[in-house]
Amino acid sequence: xxxxxxxxxxxxxxxxxxxxxxxxxxxxxxxxxxxxxxxxxxxxxxxxxxxxxxxxxxxxxxxxxxxxxxxxxxxxxxxxxxxxxxxxxxxxxxxxxxxxxxxxxxxxxxxxxxxxxxxxxxxxxxxxxxxxxxxxxxxxxxxxxxxxxxxxxxxxxxxxxxxxxxxxxxxxxxxxxxxxxxxxxxxxxxxxxxxxxxxxxxxxxxxxxxxxxxxxxxxxxxxxxxxxxxxxxxxxxxxxxxxxxxxxxxxxxxxxxxxxxxxxxxxxxxxxxxxxxxxxxxxxxxxxxxxxxxxxxxxxxxxxxxxxxxxxxxxxxxxxxxxxxxxxxxxxxxxxxxxxxxxxxxxxxxxxxxxxxxxxxxxxxxxxxxxxxxxxxxxxxxxxxxxxxxxxxxxxxxxxxxxxxxxxxxxxxxxxxxxxxxxxxxxxxxxxxxxxxxxxxxxxxxxxxxxxxxxxxxxxxxxxxxxxxxxxxxxxxxxxxxxxxxxxxxxxxxxxxxxxxxxxxxxxxxxxxxxxxxxxxxxxxxxxxxxxxxxxxxxxxxxxxxxxxxxxxxxxxxxxxxxxxxxxxxxxxxxxxxxxxxxxxxxxxxxxxxxxxxxxxxxxxxxxxxxxxxxxxxxxxxxxxxxxxxxxxxxxx
Numbered sequence: 105x106x107x108x109x110x111x112x113x114x115x116x117x118x119x120x121x122x123x124x125x126x127x128x129x130x131x132x133x134x135x136x137x138x139x140x141x142x143x144x145x146x147x148x149x150x151x152x153x154x155x156x157x158x159x160x161x162x163x164x165x166x167x168x169x170x171x172x173x174x175x176x177x178x179x180x181x182x183x184x185x186x187x188x189x190x191x192x193x194x195x196x197x198x199x200x201x202x203x204x205x206x207x208x209x210x211x212x213x214x215x216x217x218x219x220x221x222x223x224x225x226x227x228x229x230x231x232x233x234x235x236x237x238x239x240x241x242x243x244x245x246x247x248x249x250x251x252x253x254x255x256x257x258x259x260x261x262x263x264x265x266x267x268x269x270x271x272x273x274x275x276x277x278x279x280x281x282x283x284x285x286x287x288x289x290x291x292x293x294x295x296x297x298x299x300x301x302x303x304x305x306x307x308x309x310x311x312x313x314x315x316x317x318x319x320x321x322x323x324x325x326x327x328x329x330x331x332x333x334x335x336x337x338x339x340x341x342x343x344x345x346x347x348x349x350x351x352x353x354x355x356x357x358x359x360x361x362x363x364x365x366x367x368x369x370x371x372x373x374x375x376x377x378x379x380x381x382x383x384x385x386x387x388x389x390x391x392x393x394x395x396x397x398x399x400x401x402x403x404x405x406x407x408x409x410x411x412x413x414x415x416x417x418x419x420x421x422x423x424x425x426x427x428x429x430x431x432x433x434x435x436x437x438x439x440x441x442x443x444x445x446x447x448x449x450x451x452x453x454x455x456x457x458x459x460x461x462x463x464x465x466x467x468x469x470x471x472x473x474x475x476x477x478x479x480x481x482x483x484x485x486x487x488x489x490x491x492x493x494x495x496x497x498x499x500x501x502x503x504x505x506x507x508x509x510x511x512x513x514x515x516x517x518x519x520x521x522x523x524x525x526x527x528x529x530x531x532x533x534x535x536x537x538x539x540x541x542x543x544x545x546x547x548x549x550x551x552x553x554x555x556x557x558x559x560x561x562x563x564x565x566x567x568x569x570x571x572x573x574x575x576x577x578x579x580x581x582x583x584x585x586x587x588x589x590x591x592x593x594x595x596x597x598x599x600x601x602x603x604x605x606x607x608x609x610x611x612x613x614x615x616x617x618x619x620x621x622x623x624x625x626x627x628x629x630x631x632x633x634x635x636x637x638x639x640x641x642x643x644x645x646x647x648x649x650x651x652x653x654x655x656x657x658x659x660x661x662x663x664x665x666x667x668x669x670x671x672x673x674x675x676x677x678x679x680x681x682x683x684x685x686x687x688x689x690x691x692x693x694x695x696x697x698x699x700x701x702x703x704x705x706x707x708x709x710x711x712x713x714x715x716x717x718x719x720x721x722x723x724x725x726x727x728x729x730x731x732x733x734x735x736x737x738x739x740x741x
Contacts, residue, residue: 155188159195163202168229180236189237193247198249200222204255208262213269217282220289224250225249253293263295270325271304275316279324279665287325298330309341312351312358319361336367349382363737411631424463430456431467434490438475441482447489454493469498472722476506503721582647587634589657592617593625597644600635605643628657677709677717682726685736693734 118461162169180188203223210216231244239242256262269286311316315338322334324387345365352359359379366375378738434453438445475483491499537606576594578584587597595615603614612622626642629635632655633648648655680700685691688699697714707716718736721727728737 116149150301152188152191153182155191155234156195159192159230162226162230163195163199168225176236179578180239180340183521185239186239188234189241192230192234192237192244194248196227196244197251199227200251204252206491207256208259213265213280213282214285216266217285220285222653249292256293263290263297264300266290267297267300271301273325274301274305274307274318274321279321279713283325291327295470296327296330298326298333302333304334305337307341309338312348312362313355315342315348315365316351316358316361319364332368335365338365339369346378349378352379352382368544377433393402427464428467431464432473435471435475438483438486438490441480444482445486445489450486450490450493453490457494465498469502469724472502473726476502498723505720505724533662581654584648584655585653587655588656589628589655592621593628593657596625596629597634598620600642600644605641606637607641611642632657637715671707674713674717674720677713678726679723681714681717681721681736682738683728685738690735693730693736696736 124275158169181412203219207216207219227248231238234244266286269280273283287296307314307318309318318338319334322331326334345362348362352362363372363375366372378461398560430453450652457468472487475487487499488503491503526590576589578587587594589597592615595617596611599611599614603610606614608619608622611617612619626635633645634655635642636645681696684696685701688696691699693715697711700714718727718730722729726738730736
């Protein structure tokens, strides 16, 4: 058996132009209008003629007919209901005979499969339209298949011909599209003969991949009640399956087929023993991230013991590395989501983390704060659901804190995604966000003009994912290389760079901003001497005030009420505590309090507010829990 590079089974699909079944279209038949069915003058003949017309057109036409089945619902309660059922039944019988006759005349598997596929679609459509007349009688699909079975059960040549398609698929190590339908015909008509197939399979097995491909191919073509013949066939070909365990690290999904064989041979205990030896002796050679991926692919009811086996081997109270790897793996998984994550995977993560030591929660919560900084709706949904599943206080505290503060922040005069409770913690975490830009509605006019500036030759821009910071490269400006600012300030600078000296009205028109907002930004730009004002026009200053050839213009939200002010002040205080403890670890909390009061005079806070902030930082696992000496330290120095 050749060493196929791709995973089995490789099911081929028919080319579009030669397989019209998949391109079936509907055409509409004019609807009928019903009267009182029990009136003496009601014309039943007209309705029966309509039924005959629909059936005739459907059977003679490859295109499926559309007819609203509800229009027959009332007629199904009429005195003619049984007569219509018998009428449709006669058409179905004729159609089954016609299908059998055509199939018997075909010389190729492709032709047989196409006709079978087409006939299945037609009989399903007839059952859909006229199903209301069946009631307690045999369905039209059942009539069709049973009649078809009677017609071909004596056709030995056709039956062998269909079986040969399955044999050829095994021996050629691929599944052509028509083989699936050939197998379906044999199964539907109860004429599938496993004893015809097994003796003609001419394969040998030298690798685990070849075994896996064969087993998976059998699942696609062989009815489940005959699968024991497949395992018996493998047992005849291979005397010792244990030699294939060494191939598992090359691709973990192959182990599922190996387990099926051991299970069929009633040797599950032997499988567990050998697999345990494999994992314990060689897991350190694997890429741990790959292990997590493959663990997810093994999630089945019968295979959870394998997952628990890996978990118990990878995670121990002394093994901090795997706790870090799991936390980082979940971080990467959540940040890269394109669709909502399924609960099954979240429960698996929970089971793994329960086996790890307490360090997992510390690293996970640290990464959780990172993810909130890089807020994405799919990621937050995953984090919130995972926190609910894990029921860990540290995780739920961070999530609830975020939701509570975000609700207040959303009531700002300038609400947007750029301001989150964790924004002020951004400098304490190293990250390189790569995500799709999200533009708040109020920034859309600015964004439209900003996109034009990005494409302007001679300028270099880098736009942060959350729009709170844009990095501009300064060109031909003395002692200045970099300007970091928000998107509005960047738009002003790029507008002046493009258009030269401009009036306030010209800038407002160019970037789509109000006079009040523009004046606020002018104050920031003037503070850093980035713009100058002459003759009623603003222009870029060639000699601005900068430190280390860089200017950082902070984003400052508008605060309009007491709640908003309280939220922002508490965030600022937490950031100040973290900043100080990062530079001066192992300080008593009283000492930190006094130093902050003297160093950060712009922050007005009481000792109670200071203690509350420390409590919040400990809950979020940014600060380590207070020890007997009441010193403050970051959880991650």
